[in-house]
């Protein structure tokens with residue numbers, strides 16, 4: 439399997455959250471109060487899965503390796519756009535969580551930010567994923583030999599293995615416990 443295989447499977451899971459977010463937007467637009475559990479669960483999905491696990495492999499492994507290649511101006515420009523979109527997604531999730539906290543403090547103006555953030559995430563990801571799937575991933579693989587692709591796939595798997603420990607180390611840390619460094 440090519441290293442873009444797991445990335446594309448991850449896209450299929452990330453896509454699943456989009457209609458759920460759109461439903462929450464429709465509920466909010468109809469004047470219903472925000473579903474706090476939904477917001478917190480979605481933010482965790484975006485932070486831990488879409489950003490840390492998925493964008494993490496793209497940025498820390500694939501894009502880093504591409505930076506060492508002589509990229510065409512077109513591919514270089516798409517890669518910059520993709521990194522910019524990752525950054526927008528990160529900022530938007532932060533804004534969503536901040537607005538959720540403000541809402542819990544009874545600051546009703548935060549409702550607009552909650553709706554805007556959810557709306558932006560539901561707009562951003564489908565286009566971002568389509569760009570990677572259709573315009574970037576396959577040509578990106580052309581820069582690597584079979585051996586390099588196999589090595590990248592192994593790096594992806596190693597990266598994924600560390601994610602569950604990172605997540606729960608973070609939880610222990612936030613609960614006041616001492617995180618453990620795994621060998």
Ligand SMILES: [Fe+2]
Pocket residue numbers: 493496520524566570
């Ligand atoms: Fe991406």
Ligand SMILES: [Fe+2]
Pocket residue numbers: 445449492493496567570
């Ligand atoms: Fe992606």
